[in-house]
Amino acid sequence: MRGRPHGTSRASKDAGPAKVNTHWVILAIVILALGVALTVQGYMTHLAGIGDDSVASNDSTSAVPxxxxxxxxxxxxxxxxxxxxxxxxxxxxxxxxxxxxxxxxxxxxxxxxxxxxxxxxxxxxxxxxxxxxxxxxxxxxxxxxxxxxxxxxxxxxxxxxxxxxxxxxxxxxxxxxxxxxxxxxxxxxxxxxxxxxxxxxxxxxxxxxxxxxxxxxxxxxxxxxxxxxxxxxxxxxxxxxxxxxxxxxxxxxxxxxxxxxxxxxxxxxxxxxxxxxxxxxxxxxxxxxxxTTAEKISGTAFVWGIRLSSFMVTAITWALLAAGIVTFLRAVLVVGFAARHRRAARRARLAGSGRRRANVPVRDAVTEPATVIVPAYNESAGIEAAIRSIAASNHPVEIIVVDDGSTDGTADVVEAVGLPGVRLLRKENGGKPSALNAGLEAASHQLVVMVDGDTVFEPDTVRSLIQPFADPRVGAISGNTKVANRRGMLGAWQHIEYVVGFNLDRRLFDVAECMPTVPGAIGAFRRDALVAVGGVSDDTLAEDTDLTMALCRDGWRVVYQEDARAWTEAPESLGALWKQRYRWCYGTLQAMWKHRGAMVQGGQAGKLGRRGLSYLLVFQVLLPLFAPVVDVFAIYGLVFLDPFRIGALWLAFLLVQCLMAAYAFRLDNEPLRPLWTLPLQQFVYRQLMYLVVIQSVVTALAGVHLRWHRMERYGSLRVPAGHSSPNSTTAT
The missing domain is CATH 3.20.20.370 (Glycoside hydrolase/deacetylase)
Structure with missing residues (x-):
């Protein structure tokens, strides 16, 4: 779930810092109750059993009267x-x-x-x-x-x-x-x-x-x-x-x-x-x-407690079976759609290459210039790398940097770079949507690319990104976001998530015509389409998801361009990761609720609602909410059931994940080395992600308004040499 705002929003003015702690107590109680139920059922069912009544004992009888x-x-x-x-x-x-x-x-x-x-x-x-x-x-x-x-x-x-x-x-x-x-x-x-x-x-x-x-x-x-x-x-x-x-x-x-x-x-x-x-x-x-009355009360409570634990275990068992089937079907579905997406992209490339070899004009090529809008709030650590990488594009671009009231000298850094074709707009702090809308008003071209201030482009990124606009039905395009600082365990886990989770899903959404999010790190839009939906809204914390859904509901197609790569900084601590994902998840929930009407609409809006929103609800909300139960049940299986069978099931599940990850890495032309961390991801990263979903859902249900949170910048932005084109320059 994605949404990457910065600065101060209207929501932060309406509400002070809000802490929602009660739900963690409730979650702990639920997990404890579940653990007790599983322990009781495990004891009743698996630690003993009715068997043959044979008696074979050589114990002494010396103490028997x-x-x-x-x-x-x-x-x-x-x-x-x-x-x-x-x-x-x-x-x-x-x-x-x-x-x-x-x-x-x-x-x-x-x-x-x-x-x-x-x-x-x-x-x-x-x-x-x-x-x-x-x-x-x-x-x-x-x-x-x-x-x-x-x-x-x-x-x-x-x-x-x-x-x-x-x-x-x-x-x-x-x-x-x-x-x-x-x-x-x-x-x-x-x-x-x-x-x-x-x-x-x-x-x-x-x-x-x-x-x-x-x-x-x-x-x-x-x-x-x-x-x-x-x-x-x-x-x-x-x-x-x-x-x-x-x-x-x-x-x-x-x-x-x-x-x-x-x-x-x-x-x-x-x-x-x-x-x-x-x-x-x-x-x-x-x-x-x-x-006695006390004995009856105690006995009745005992019996119903055992029955309740049995019912819970039975219900969880069936739910786990259903979740396992759904998860496996998702893996098959995602891989199948990704393969279909790859074949379609290959056919398009071959067709274009054939026309060029025959000296036939490639009528579908998009050559018109684009305006690149870079909203920036306290981005001094990476803004120079960002604008230098964009300025090195092999496609004509106009770069508009919108300084949203930065206090760290971001605007001064932009001015000091002094690159031609780079315009700087200064404004009071109003939040990322406000900065994007300001850049949109100042844009000179009909094709608009939006990029975060913590992101760098490859020289070919802009040109590759806007090519799908040759289809007049396309209103927005998602690029391929890459993790730049992928060293270390946490960086490797996020790299895997970007390649396997985000990009495989985007291929599926593209084929199914239900793309819910064009990420803030790299996205292209038709200016007329943005104006038609009222620009970028500040109703949610996930302004990118909100905007994408609005475009879909307005009848536009949103596609994924895997060859358009952008390199972004990922959080380098668990605390920073929590804040980022909490914002993304909460914002996506807001956007889903805002655009829930798409479920009953027709056309492109209906595809978003019945396909995209349903997919998000099942796989990014409901299954993560059920994930703690899976972990508790796994412990139950190791203690009370056959640990070898449970281990075999876990290995089978991990194997499916590894195969899917390997395929995703192959699609993105990524080396497989980071996948050695995938098994370890199941014991820290996965738990963090589902706790984020739980926190977000509870916060949303409680109606609590969140402040915008800006991620800490590390100044690590650069285009890895292995992914740069021969004439690209590394931005630092």
Whole structure:
């Protein structure tokens, strides 16, 4: 986004310095909230998962009391005392782990209803939040619920903070969904009493301190292995009248065999006279209680917080996918249009060359002189280089330097140079648009070239720039702006942006006939067209964009002339770059809003509106606004997803950028050496640019008026020898 004013504007008189700081606090809060949501979702989804319940541990059992290892499957270690109990004879406590599952839990509940029996479901909190209706159905059908942790984490290997989170998180999920609190807990990957080791016993003591009874099992169906229906029936078949706690699964995988085996086994249990029931009923305890009001509020907030984080991650994922597709399509579109633009320019050059070789007059050549207007405000560091380079043009030019109330002796420098054909106009400070309009009034020729005071031309620049005026439909022409001070990392990044971002886009805009900006550094205009739109307006900070859009809406074509090169100074510090881009971006937003009516117009205005403005809105406003989310999500992917896959995606994206950049550099006949800095550009420069867009959008929405900011000059202007024509002179 470009607009390069200087001096003092009317806006600066209307408003004092304005600081907009609140939006940075809001942005930080949004990013923090997003980070929390991603962290929660990453923890819930990717740090653990429901898997096989196999138990394989060689840990010592030296600290496990004999009461546990030889006791009943229901363990009460609350208050320091250890008590165990099991179901009475001919009573089977039927339990299911790892659910609820949207496919298998309903089938198992149907089987239980069919046989008029109840069971205990040890639910995983994350699965319960995903399928709250199933949890409520479990309760409504007369079954009971127990805690099986939040994400099916092995508590024996988890640190204390995570163990508490897993247990309390699952309880909060149950309360938030059912309004009831559970007192039974089964640790994932647990088994019978004899398998309790020191780590498991430590976990049992810890959860007992939170008020939970630990439920182990005496009969393991091993249905998680999917050994076959017959094998599962054989595993859960009682071999005595002693009461048992049967372990089965309603989640964690395909439970088709479990459903079939359960149906058959329940019929067999009824024939044999076994009573099948819940754990609580089997041992005579009330395993669930109504939650307190505070617990309900906390549980509901927890559940909705998890759901919100899930929704946010899903929405961001789809948005990232859409943004990735749009970005890739843009790369294809820009490169395709650039190739088309290059072919058209080549055909034009070949046609002109052929006519000259055949001694046929080139009727389309534009030879009339041009007026070059140089608005200058405190440009003493570079104004001499600028006017000397223009005066060395191989095309007849009139140079008008408009000193806009400079206080650094700019006008004296111009007078001291004493070049023929250079006119100096002195005026009070009124801003760049005022200076340009003053130069326009004094212009002697119909073709007008506008150039900033921090810019130098090559000898062939003016002649090349004005050639498209051979087409009477053309009202303005954009030249090719080059970064002169491109040394150092920041200079290289801006050089890449000018070549890849600005110039590729200009080729696309040219072919699509929707050029939104003729840069202040180098642009040519028909004087009559400028007068028809009222000259240069000071309504925005991007007077060049505003003017270009006004010309398009007036029916003129605006084109890009890549052979007309101008060399300009770029900011050499991040602070200066921020000020420059903030001004450009804010001014472009102003111009877009001012000319929004082009969206519904026809002809050239409609092309600007529906093509140019839409392109700017999507790629220079909306996508940059979304960019912080991309960065946060990338960190999320590296932490919670597959870092190799994320790295591969980033490399693929970088490869596309590098290929596009290499093509753009080839079009501009630039050496590829600076492209080694392109990967590093993603970690500093890119963030600065999207923060500029955020600042500009917030400022625009807040209705804050900005002052004109003038960029610091460094006196580094010169035409690099490799790009000069043989008879050019270096301007210093």
């Amino acid at each position: 004999g009461t546990i290892s030889r006791g009943g499957p229901v363990v009460d270690a609350r208050g320091g005392a250890v008590r165990t109990v099991g179901p009475p004879n001919r009573t089977l406590a039927l339990t299911f782990d790892d659910g609820p599952d949207p496919v298998w839990t309903p089938k198992i509940l149907d089987v239980l209803q069919k046989h008029h029996v109840h069971a205990t479901f040890f639910v995983v909190g994350s699965a319960a939040i995903d399928h709250p209706g199933l949890v409520r159905r479990i309760i409504a059908d007369g079954n009971e619920i127990g805690v099986h942790t939040l994400t099916h984490t092995d508590l024996s290997t988890a640190p204390n903070w995570r163990r508490q989170l897993e247990v309390q998180g699952a309880q909060s999920a149950i309360i938030g969904i059912t309004g009831q609190a559970a007192s039974l807990l089964r640790p994932p990957y647990s088994s019978g009493n004899s398998a309790v080791n020191n780590g498991t016993w430590q976990d049992m003591q810890a959860v007992a301190g939170q008020g939970y009874l630990t439920v182990l099992s005496t009969v393991d169906s091993e249905d998680w292995r999917r050994p076959g229906i017959t094998a599962i029936e054989r595993n859960i078949a009682p071999h005595s009248s002693q009461g048992q706690v049967i372990l089965m699964h309603d989640g964690g995988g395909n439970r088709e065999q479990s459903v079939a085996a359960l149906d058959s086994a329940l019929s067999s249990f009824a024939v044999q006279g076994y009573h099948v029931t819940t754990v609580g009923s089997a041992v005579g305890i009330q395993s669930m209680r109504p939650a």
